[in-house]
Amino acid sequence: xxxxxxxxxxxxxxxxxxxxxxxxxxxxxxxxxxxxxxxxxxxxxxxxxxxxxxxxxxxxxxxxxxxxxxxxxxxxxxxxxxxxxxxxxxxxxxxxxxxxxxxxxxxxxxxxxxxxxxxxxxxxxxxxxxxxxxxxxxxxxxxxxxxxxxxxxxxxx
Numbered sequence: 099x100x101x102x103x104x105x106x107x108x109x110x111x112x113x114x115x116x117x118x119x120x121x122x123x124x125x126x127x128x129x130x131x132x133x134x135x136x137x138x139x140x141x142x143x144x145x146x147x148x149x150x151x152x153x154x155x156x157x158x159x160x161x162x163x164x165x166x167x168x169x170x171x172x173x174x175x176x177x178x179x180x181x182x183x184x185x186x187x188x189x190x191x192x193x194x195x196x197x198x199x200x201x202x203x204x205x206x207x208x209x210x211x212x213x214x215x216x217x218x219x220x221x222x223x224x225x226x227x228x229x230x231x232x233x234x235x236x237x238x239x240x241x242x243x244x245x246x247x248x249x250x251x252x253x254x255x
Contacts, residue, residue, distance in 0.1 A: 107155060108250075111148035111243050114141045122236055126229060130214040132206040138232050139200050142239045146193040149246045150177050153186065156250045170197075183249065189242040196235070199225050 118141035125134045150173055154166045157180045167173055174190040202218040202225075216227040227235075247253075 107148045107152035108243070108247060111145040111152070114145035114148065115240060115243065117141050118145065118236055118239075122233060126232075130211055130229075131209050132204070132214060132216040135214065135216045135227055135229075135232055136200070136204075138236070139196060139227070142235055143193060143196050143200060145239055145243060146189065146196070147173075149243050150174060150190065150193070152250065153177050153181065153246055157181070181249070185242065185245050186249075189238075192238065192242075198222070199227065 118138055121134055121138045121141065126138070147170060151166075154163065154173060154177055157163045157177075158166055162180050163176060167176060171194075174194065178187050178190055198220050199218045202220045204216050204218040207215045207217060213228055218225045218227065
C-alpha cells in the first residue's frame with residue numbers, strides 16, 4: 099500500500115503557523131494594531147487552506163477521490179464528503195468564516211492598547227477580533243493541523 103508522503107502543503111501550513119506564532123507573540127506584543135490582527139488572520143487562513151489541500155492530496159493518492167478541484171469552496175465540500183470527520187467539517191466551516199471576516203469591511207478601535215479590536219461587519223453580523231479571540235483562533239488552527247497530520251499518518255489520538 100505504501101506510506102503517504104506528506105506534500106509540501108502541510109509543510110506550508112506549518113510555515114504559516116510559525117509566522118502566525120511570531121505575529122502573535124512578538125509583533126502583537128509590541129505593535130498592538132489591527133494590521134497585525136489582520137495579518138494573523140491571513141496566516142491562519144493560509145494554514146487552513148494548505149491543510150485542506152494536503153488532506154485532498156492524501157485522498158487522491160489513496161484513490162478516495164479522482165481529482166482535486168481548484169476552487170476553495172469545492173475543496174472544502176469535497177474534504178467534508180470524503181473524510182466524514184467532525185473536526186474537518188467544523189474547521190472547513192471555520193476557514194470559510196475567517197475568509198468572510200477577512201474580506202469584510204472593518205473598523206479599528208483601541209489600537210496600541212491591550213484591547214486592540216478589529217470589528218468586521220459581515221453578512222452574518224458584527225465580529226469583534228481582539229488579542230484573546232485571535233489567540234483562540236491560532237490554537238484552534240494549530241490543533242487542526244495536528245489532527246489532519248494524525249489522520250494522514252494513521253496515528254490515533
